[in-house]
Each structure stands twice: as C-alpha cells, then as structure tokens.
Amino acid sequence: MPAHAQSADGPLKATPAPPNSADRNVVRVDLLAPLASNIDYSLSSGKGLVFPVLVSYERQFGSRWSVGFEALVRGGTPANRRSGASLLGRWYVLPVGRSKPPLQGLYLSSVLSYRALSTTAGDFNLPVNSGKRAGGGLLLGWQVPPFPGILPNLVFDGAVGIMAWARLGDDRTSDPGYYAYIGEPIFKRTGFLPDARYGLGYRF
Numbered sequence: 001m002p003a004h005a006q007s008a009d010g011p012l013k014a015t016p017a018p019p020n021s022a023d024r025n026v027v028r029v030d031l032l033a034p035l036a037s038n039i040d041y042s043l044s045s046g047k048g049l050v051f052p053v054l055v056s057y058e059r060q061f062g063s064r065w066s067v068g069f070e071a072l073v074r075g076g077t078p079a080n081r082r083s084g085a086s087l088l089g090r091w092y093v094l095p096v097g098r099s100k101p102p103l104q105g106l107y108l109s110s111v112l113s114y115r116a117l118s119t120t121a122g123d124f125n126l127p128v129n130s131g132k133r134a135g136g137g138l139l140l141g142w143q144v145p146p147f148p149g150i151l152p153n154l155v156f157d158g159a160v161g162i163m164a165w166a167r168l169g170d171d172r173t174s175d176p177g178y179y180a181y182i183g184e185p186i187f188k189r190t191g192f193l194p195d196a197r198y199g200l201g202y203r204f
Contacts, residue, residue, distance in 0.1 A: 023101075025057070025203065027201055028057075028155075028202075071085045084114045090107045094106040104144055106142050107142070109141060115135070128174055131168075137195060140159060141158055143201075154200065160194070165193060
C-alpha cells in the first residue's frame with residue numbers, strides 16, 4: 001500500500017521501531033573493593049600488593065531490570081584465599097521516563113553469593129584449612145558514564161549494602177595440630193556484614 005494511502009479511520013500510523021538491542025550489556029572489573037578488603041596485608045607485610053579481581057557481566061532484559069553474574073579471583077592474601085561467584089538482579093529506580101538510558105542510574109540489587117575459603121602454611125603453601133560460605137543481601141548503587149561526551153560507553157559503578165553470610169557444612173582442616181589457624185578472620189566472617197562495589201565497565 002502506498003505510504004500516503006489512508007484507511008477508513010484516517011491516515012495509517014507508522015509501526016513502532018523494535019527496541020534497540022545496543023548498549024544492553026556491561027562488562028565490569030571491580031578492583032577497588034576487593035583490594036580494600038586486604039589493604040592492611042598489602043601495606044604491612046612487605047611482600048608487595050595482593051591484587052584480587054572481581055569481574056562481572058550484566059544483561060538488561062526489561063526497561064528497568066537486569067541480571068548479572070560476577071566472579072572473584074585471587075581474593076584474600078597468599079595465606080588466606082577467597083574465591084567464588086555471585087548472581088545479581090538489578091532494578092533501576094532512577095531516572096524515570098520512557099527515554100531512560102539503558103543500564104544507567106540509581107538501582108537496587110539483590111545478591112546471592114558463594115565463597116570458597118582456604119588457608120595455607122609452610123614454604124610450599126600447602127592447604128591447611130578450608131570452608132564454604134553462602135550469602136544473600138541487598139545493594140544500593142549508581143551506574144553512570146563518567147565521561148559521556150568523550151567515552152560514552154565507559155561506565156562507573158558504585159554500590160554499598162549489606163550481606164548475610166552462613167557456613168555451608170563444617171570447616172575442614174588437613175592438619176589437626178594446626179587447627180588453631182582456623183581462627184583467621186576469613187573464617188569468622190559470618191552473619192551480617194557490609195559489602196561494596198566500585199568498578200569500571202564497558203557498555204555495548
């Protein structure tokens with residue numbers, strides 16, 4: 001039918017364009033929060049910086065909600081290691097309006113996490129104690145491009161909140177005579193604890 005043709009009810013209306021699928025993914029690297037968690041070791045041990053990495057991926061599925069996955073690698077100190085993964089669901093509260101940019105603004109996030117803990121001893125860093133933790137909590141955060149005119153796809157993400165952690169089974173030791181080492185702080189951190197994220201990402 002020609003573009004100028006009319007129906008009995010009046011001019012034909014243009015069909016709405018499908019939603020743009022661009023800029024609905026974000027890959028982030030969060031270095032500050034896990035680094036701050038062991039800054040005391042890095043400054044006082046004299047053995048250099050311990051540089052854990054928290055990497056994450058986020059995908060937008062609705063106009064205001066997204067699902068993400070994150071992985072912690074090399075967390076903790078050489079003698080007290082943490083690793084794990086988390087599942088996150090975000091709801092972007094602000095800004096309001098139909099023209100809201102994707103994956104940008106103030107958000108609330110639910111978090112489900114798993115952590116594997118281990119301590120080592122001796123010159124060969126042999127495993128001594130190990131344990132598992134599960135956690136859940138809420139974060140309040142803000143994701144925004146810090147330089148929209150220069151680097152529109154670069155985003156800064158910062159969030160603070162609280163997590164509740166619990167043991168998964170019993171903590172184990174490979175050396176009963178060394179069991180006192182299980183008193184290390186990483187094995188005591190259960191219950192309600194503060195949590196944070198501070199990272200940079202790329203939106204595509």
